[in-house]
Amino acid sequence: MSPRPHNCCRDYTRSQLLRSAAAEAGKGLPVIERGMPEPAGTGLSRRKFLSRSAGLALAVYGASKIPLSAFETGIAQAATGDKVLVSVFFDGGIDALSVLAPVGDPRYSQLRPNLALSPGTGTPFSEDTRLNWHPAAASLATLHAEGKVSAFPAIGYDHPDQSHFTSRHFYEVGELAVGFRTGWLGRYIDLVGDAENPLQGLSMDGSLSPMIATAEKPVAAIDSVDSYDLWAPVSDPIETEMYRSFAQFGALPADSPALAQVRKATKQTDKLREDLGGIGGFTSPVAYPDTYFAHKLAGLAAFIAAGLPMRAVTIRAAGGYDTHSDQAPDLESNLRETCEGLLAFQRDLEARGLADRVMTEMWSEFGRRPEENGSAGTDHGAAGCAFVIGSKAKGEMVGEFPGLANLDTNENVRVTSDFRTMYCALLEQWLGQDAGPIIPGASGFVRPALVKA
Amino acid sequence: MAIPRTPASAAKPKRHHRRHRLHVWKDKHYRWVPDGNGDWRVQGYIFRHHHKPKRGHYRGPGKKPPVRAKAAIAPVNPDPRPAGAYQGPFGTEQAVRLLNRAGFGPVPGQAEHLASLGLVGAVQSLTRPSGAATLTGPPPVDDDGAPIAPADVWGHDHIWWLDRMVRTDQPLVERMALVFHDWFATSIDGVSKPQQMIDQSNLFRSACFGSFLDLFRAVTVDPAMLQWLNGAENRKGAPNENYGREMMELFSLGADRGAYSEDDIREQARALTGWRNDWSGEQGAYNFRFDPKLHDTGNKTVFGQTGNWNWEDAPRLCVENPLHPSFFVAKLWSYFVPQPASASVADGLMSTYRSSGWQIRPVLETILTSPDLYEGPAMVKPPVVQLAGMLRALGRYIDTDAWTWLCEPAGQVLFRPPNVSGWDDTRWLDTSRMRARWNIVDYALDEISVDAWNGSYSTTETADEALSRAIASWSSPALRPEHRAELLDFANRAEKKVAASWEQGPYRAMRQNALLQLIGISPDTILQ
Numbered sequence: 004m005s006p007r008p009h010n011c012c013r014d015y016t017r018s019q020l021l022r023s024a025a026a027e028a029g030k031g032l033p034v035i036e037r038g039m040p041e042p043a044g045t046g047l048s049r050r051k052f053l054s055r056s057a058g059l060a061l062a063v064y065g066a067s068k069i070p071l072s073a074f075e076t077g078i079a080q081a082a083t084g085d086k087v088l089v090s091v092f093f094d095g096g097i098d099a100l101s102v103l104a105p106v107g108d109p110r111y112s113q114l115r116p117n118l119a120l121s122p123g124t125g126t127p128f129s130e131d132t133r134l135n136w137h138p139a140a141a142s143l144a145t146l147h148a149e150g151k152v153s154a155f156p157a158i159g160y161d162h163p164d165q166s167h168f169t170s171r172h173f174y175e176v177g178e179l180a181v182g183f184r185t186g187w188l189g190r191y192i193d194l195v196g197d198a199e200n201p202l203q204g205l206s207m208d209g210s211l212s213p214m215i216a217t218a219e220k221p222v223a224a225i226d227s228v229d230s231y232d233l234w235a236p237v238s239d240p241i242e243t244e245m246y247r248s249f250a251q252f253g254a255l256p257a258d259s260p261a262l263a264q265v266r267k268a269t270k271q272t273d274k275l276r277e278d279l280g281g282i283g284g285f286t287s288p289v290a291y292p293d294t295y296f297a298h299k300l301a302g303l304a305a306f307i308a309a310g311l312p313m314r315a316v317t318i319r320a321a322g323g324y325d326t327h328s329d330q331a332p333d334l335e336s337n338l339r340e341t342c343e344g345l346l347a348f349q350r351d352l353e354a355r356g357l358a359d360r361v362m363t364e365m366w367s368e369f370g371r372r373p374e375e376n377g378s379a380g381t382d383h384g385a386a387g388c389a390f391v392i393g394s395k396a397k398g399e400m401v402g403e404f405p406g407l408a409n410l411d412t413n414e415n416v417r418v419t420s421d422f423r424t425m426y427c428a429l430l431e432q433w434l435g436q437d438a439g440p441i442i443p444g445a446s447g448f449v450r451p452a453l454v455k456a
Numbered sequence: 457m458a459i460p461r462t463p464a465s466a467a468k469p470k471r472h473h474r475r476h477r478l479h480v481w482k483d484k485h486y487r488w489v490p491d492g493n494g495d496w497r498v499q500g501y502i503f504r505h506h507h508k509p510k511r512g513h514y515r516g517p518g519k520k521p522p523v524r525a526k527a528a529i530a531p532v533n534p535d536p537r538p539a540g541a542y543q544g545p546f547g548t549e550q551a552v553r554l555l556n557r558a559g560f561g562p563v564p565g566q567a568e569h570l571a572s573l574g575l576v577g578a579v580q581s582l583t584r585p586s587g588a589a590t591l592t593g594p595p596p597v598d599d600d601g602a603p604i605a606p607a608d609v610w611g612h613d614h615i616w617w618l619d620r621m622v623r624t625d626q627p628l629v630e631r632m633a634l635v636f637h638d639w640f641a642t643s644i645d646g647v648s649k650p651q652q653m654i655d656q657s658n659l660f661r662s663a664c665f666g667s668f669l670d671l672f673r674a675v676t677v678d679p680a681m682l683q684w685l686n687g688a689e690n691r692k693g694a695p696n697e698n699y700g701r702e703m704m705e706l707f708s709l710g711a712d713r714g715a716y717s718e719d720d721i722r723e724q725a726r727a728l729t730g731w732r733n734d735w736s737g738e739q740g741a742y743n744f745r746f747d748p749k750l751h752d753t754g755n756k757t758v759f760g761q762t763g764n765w766n767w768e769d770a771p772r773l774c775v776e777n778p779l780h781p782s783f784f785v786a787k788l789w790s791y792f793v794p795q796p797a798s799a800s801v802a803d804g805l806m807s808t809y810r811s812s813g814w815q816i817r818p819v820l821e822t823i824l825t826s827p828d829l830y831e832g833p834a835m836v837k838p839p840v841v842q843l844a845g846m847l848r849a850l851g852r853y854i855d856t857d858a859w860t861w862l863c864e865p866a867g868q869v870l871f872r873p874p875n876v877s878g879w880d881d882t883r884w885l886d887t888s889r890m891r892a893r894w895n896i897v898d899y900a901l902d903e904i905s906v907d908a909w910n911g912s913y914s915t916t917e918t919a920d921e922a923l924s925r926a927i928a929s930w931s932s933p934a935l936r937p938e939h940r941a942e943l944l945d946f947a948n949r950a951e952k953k954v955a956a957s958w959e960q961g962p963y964r965a966m967r968q969n970a971l972l973q974l975i976g977i978s979p980d981t982i983l984q
Contacts, residue, residue: 028613224864232897233891236905237970240953245970248946254976255938259833261794265979268885272894275887 010313028060043176043213047449063201063223085433087307087360089316090188090214091345093367095325096167098381099388100373101334102140103156103404107133110407114374118330118381130400131156138250139339142346143390150398151349154388155425157405161419163369163385167325171368175213177426178443179433186214187426188315189222189443191434196220203314205301212317228285228302233276263443264406268327288354289347296321297344304351307361314434324367328380345392362433362454364425365390370416373407385415387423391453395433401425401451422449428453478939490918493551500691506951535574540804541825544576549934555836556651556984557792558626558824559846564931579824582628583817589626591619592742596854602920603808604857609653611860613644614870617657619854632820633657633663634840637870640675640707642684646872648740652680653871665817668784673707679744684877686732688744690725692752697698700725700770705879715779717758717883720823723756724773727765775814783808788880793828801826822978827972834983836884839866839893842982847899847977851930862899866892885982899977904929904972908965919947926971934981943971 063435104112104120112119121136126144128134134156136144146152160179164170173179177187185193188204192215196203202213204222211224237245253270257263285305291297307313320338321344345363352358370387386405392396402420411417427438427445432454438445484723491497537543544550551570555562560584564568570578573875594603596619598612606616637660644653655677663671675681676699682688689844692694695917701721730751734743746767756765758773764772774780785805796926797805805819807837812818823829838844838861848851872877906913916923927935935943951965954960975981 212567233894234896234897235969235973236908237973238908241950241966241970244946244949247949248942248970248974249977251972252939253940255942259794261834261836261983262979264836264885265982268887268977272885272890275891295876319767334504339970 005367007053023113030332038408043183043189043216053106053292062240063221064216083316085312085360086315086362087313088429089303089318089361089363090190090212090310091318091320091341091365092212092214093320093324093341093365095323095367096170096369096371097320097324097338097367097387098326098330098334098385099156099367099370100381100385101137101330102133102338103128103131103136103144103154103387105133105404105407106135107357108407114407115433116375119376121449124437128154130154133406137334137338139335140342142342143392144275144391145236146346146349146397148319151396153390153391153394153396153398153401153451155320155401155420156418157370157386157402157419158366158389158422158425159369159386160421160423161418163415163418165369165383165385165413167383168356168367172213174366174368174422177423177441180443183338185218186212186216188317189217191430191436192222192314193217194440196310202311205313205316207303207316207318215315228299228306232271246273246276263300274414278402287351289350290345290349292340292350294321295342296340298346299413300344301351304348304355304357307352307357308355308430320365326371326380327376327382330375349392349394353394362391362393362395362429364429372415373410376415385411385413386418389422391425391429397452399452401453420451424448427451458591473968484767491518492916507627508746508868518788530860535576535881537575537825538823538861542575542830542853544827546578546830547571548817550580552934553830553984554578554824555627556834556841556845557631558620559631560841561848561984564851565849574635576710577849579785579821582626583821583824585626585629589620589624589629591623591775593623594853595619596702596776598857599622600868606654607649609857611857613650613653614860614863614872615857617870618840618847618859619879621840622847622853629661629664629758631841632768632816633660634870635788636660636664636671638791638873638878639787640681641873641876642678642680642871643873643875646684647680648683650871652741657871663819666815667815668814668859669772669775671766672775674704676728676767676771677744677746679733679741682733682744683741687728688741689732690729691750692729693814694725695722695725695752697721697725700728702876703771705773707870708771708780710775710779710783711778711869712801713783715777723758723765725750726754726756726768727758727773727946728767730767733836739868752847753835754960768942781809785809785819788816789823792823795828797826797828801828810883829973836881837982837984838879838881839863839889839896840870841870841984843895843896843900846897846976846981849933850904850929851931852900852901852903856899859896860898862896864892866887866896893982894973897973897981901972901976905969906965908962908969911961912967913961913965916963917964917968919944919951922947922967922971926968926975930981932973932981933975939978939980943974946974947971959967 085455100115101120102113104125106120106122106124112423114354120137122135125135125138126135126148127140128144129148136147143152147154154264159232160173170182172183173183175186176183177190191206196217198220201221201223203220204217206215206222206224207228208213208224211222215222235242235245249269250273253266253268253273255266257266257388284303287301287304296318302320303316320337321340322333324334324337326333345365348363349358352361366389367387370384371381372384374381401424405417405419407416409417423442423445427448428450430436431439431442431450432452442448487497487499489499504962523630542550548571550568551567552562555567555570558579570581573581583885596615598604598609598615604612604619608610617630621627621634623628637657642653642656644650647653658673659671659674659678663674676687681699685699685702686696687699690699703724704716704721705711730746730748732745732747732750734740735741749765751763755762758765758770759777761773764767780846782802783804786796789802789805796802808818808822810816828881843863860869865888867884868879923940925935926943947967950970954963
């Protein structure tokens with residue numbers, strides 16, 4: 004078999020860059036592919052802001068008219084104790100047929116001669132005996148066994164679009180249309196959110212997720228869950244003296260505008276370090292894996308515990324999932340890092356007594372082609388998988404796994420549940436908000452039971 | 457401990473000398489220095505004269521050298537310097553400034569070598585390199601020690617160029633490539649393949665000293681630029697004005713100067729029609745070519761001149777515009793000197809530019825020998841320039857791809873300028889970007905910082921010695937006296953913190969780490 008071209012990943016990376024840049028800046032970017040939807044959130048104004056009460060450096064969106072001091076007040080006044088929805092995005096289209104591998108389906112090993120999980124690998128999925136959890140998703144299997152995971156084994160929409168860009172846009176805005184400027188969670192925040200609390204919608208990946216792009220209410224993005232720290236292999240009492248000299252570099256007289264500029268930035272940097280230094284840092288009641296993804300979740304749990312007024316939080320899963328080549332090792336490590344981080348997060352919330360306030364939703368823009376390609380990878384497919392995780396999750400599968408015998412016209416897995424049914428159910432059952440004003444055509448979707456009564 | 461004025465042991469023989477050898481005159485060429493064990497010793501010698509020395513006598517050691525005819529007072533550098541050029545001393549300090557602005561700072565010994573060439577020789581050694589650049593030192597690798605893949609792996613394009621800045625023997629070529637990357641700012645965000653960005657940077661390298669018109673034409677049909685500003689979507693009957701506008705506003709004439717009208721933009725866009733490319737999932741955008749069928753062959757009127765202009769004419773018309781030389785000269789000048797050129801200097805540069813037929817090199821050489829560069833105020837280094845300079849000073853090569861994500865919060869990722877107008881040189885420093893620079897310095901010192909707790913660090917190092925060691929690790933940059941004084945004060949304060957004996961080594965080690973960090977984040981390193 005001749006190797007198939009598999010450089011969509013590279014193109015995808017470019018799209019991704021464009022997208023994040025657009026979400027940040029929303030200006031002056033060239034159209035690089037005709038017909039591509041513009042990311043939601045494009046055009047929102049963006050300001051850097053440091054919240055002392057939160058101990059965070061925030062990029063705040065859509066809030067140009069609000070004075071900075073109002074944020075602090077808004078954060079302080081916003082009600083805490085609300086439900087939080089955390090959205091975890093498997094960027095690139097995760098291979099659902101690996102996460103829940105249909106080892107009991109006779110066509111599976113034919114379509115995946117190199118990539119098929121061998122029978123007996125991984126934990127059986129109790130709700131459909133044809134499926135096995137990928138060994139790297141063992142942490143998810145653990146939570147499922149505890150009744151804390153609702154699985155969607157074949158989620159998507161009619162006439163699936165196989166462009167990362169377009170399909171992701173549909174999921175982000177909650178509608179099969181291009182050109183939406185607000186995300187589905189952004190519209191929720193516009194409806195119920197506070198006019199002065201940017202933390203109510205928080206992206207933890209440095210730039211704003213189009214999912215929480217609002218029309219009016221402020222939302223925020225953070226680079227890091229840690230404080231405004233300066234690195235140096237120096238500790239006290241030497242460290243204090245070091246910063247005294249750093250501050251002195253900022254205080255000495257200047258004989259040129261450039262030197263004055265350096266001095267000013269030095270002075271402000273030291274001041275900020277001093278202001279934020281005491282706030283930063285958090286401790287977790289449970290052990291987290293030593294990964295960046297897990298560290299962000301540990302920070303998130305600490306923020307929730309500290310009473311920060313958050314409603315919707317977005318975070319990207321570890322790594323990328325556009326596995327056109329050498330899928331097995333990449334998927335293994337990234338999926339493991341993500342699932343282990345999420346298990347630790349759940350245990351943290353349980354230990355802090357917060358587990359009843361937080362629900363996590365995991366999604367991807369599509370699943371991958373059942374037949375593997377010539378470079379030990381898989382190309383873009385249709386139906387994917389999604390999960391709703393939490394102590395309050397109903398823990399029952401939504402939609403069935405349709406099997407591999409009867410694929411769609413593009414030889415892809417058929418969709419058995421629409422992603423908007425998940426959105427409607429989460430809005431109404433978890434966030435307590437009628438989906439009608441948020442999801443177009445909401446009345447036409449069934450409401451699977453996702454939340455325990 | 458105060459330095460004793462007379463060695464105690466010398467007291468007695470001295471009396472003896474006075475008594476019996478009355479006619480001995482001594483020149484004392486010694487001083488008291490610490491002996492390293494907490495005591496003092498004499499360093500130097502005593503030269504004895506048996507006859508009373510005359511005024512201005514030779515103070516040894518050895519025989520007095522033969523008297524030579526006194527040479528006329530020579531200039532510091534005997535090179536002939538053109539009128540209008542900088543006439544002051546050209547020593548190491550000036551060579552460092554030249555290397556900072558026309559390159560990425562010196563590697564050890566480079567500034568001294570450049571100073572020995574004299575001003576004109578030094579500048580020409582940069583502006584007239586021969587042959588291809590040589591990259592000295594180990595080739596770049598990623599965090600796993602694997603060779604980098606700039607065309608394939610995200611972020612490796614950034615370190616590919618950073619590596620050239622660190623290892624090249626033609627620093628001005630890399631610096632001019634950076635100048636033109638900012639001048640014709642193109643971002644990978646709008647280009648399908650990293651290789652096309654790398655190819656564009658190679659165009660800048662090859663054309664950076666020649667004719668600006670040649671460069672301008674090459675950029676106009678460069679595949680990365682044709683994608684970035686939609687040149688390949690600009691066709692007869694459906695013109696796209698993106699490039700037509702920016703080529704005048706940003707690349708050659710400047711906005712709001714009355715150099716061109718909106719009609720000129722539309723006509724230039726028509727002149728530029730005809731370029732196209734193919735697209736495939738495998739290759740992205742490729743096969744860029746001129747297709748006469750897509751070119752508008754009608755007459756176009758640009759700046760009042762009418763003709764069947766095409767893509768070669770459009771840049772020429774811009775360059776021939778009377779307001780182009782002043783734009784070119786001011787823009788090129790601004791990359792090397794912070795304050796604008798005086799009217800007379802600018803006039804001189806413009807006339808050089810015009811009379812050379814739009815050659816870049818003669819203008820550049822005039823700027824690099826100008827008094828404003830050596831006597832004028834400092835500039836803030838762009839983050840990448842600071843980083844490359846630090847790696848050169850520390851003798852470190854590209855051994856990590858972390859530089860890409862570390863440079864991002866500092867405000868500069870190569871091949872990703874913020875928009876088509878390039879980086880804003882007035883906004884390199886704020887609390888977020890300063891913090892990023894601090895952390896870049898920390899990362900750059902990764903290999904040099906000492907482990908405070910492994911028990912190996914000196915327990916007796918003095919503040920002076922600590923500062924000398926730290927400065928030497930940075931290849932002995934010149935520090936402003938007030939910064940040096942502050943660092944020495946810090947070193948002394950840190951030493952006072954030592955209370956218990958177990959703290960002697962660890963605190964000194966941390967003091968060394970802090971000194972290294974403070975030098976890296978000092979204005980001396982940030983400014984050029």
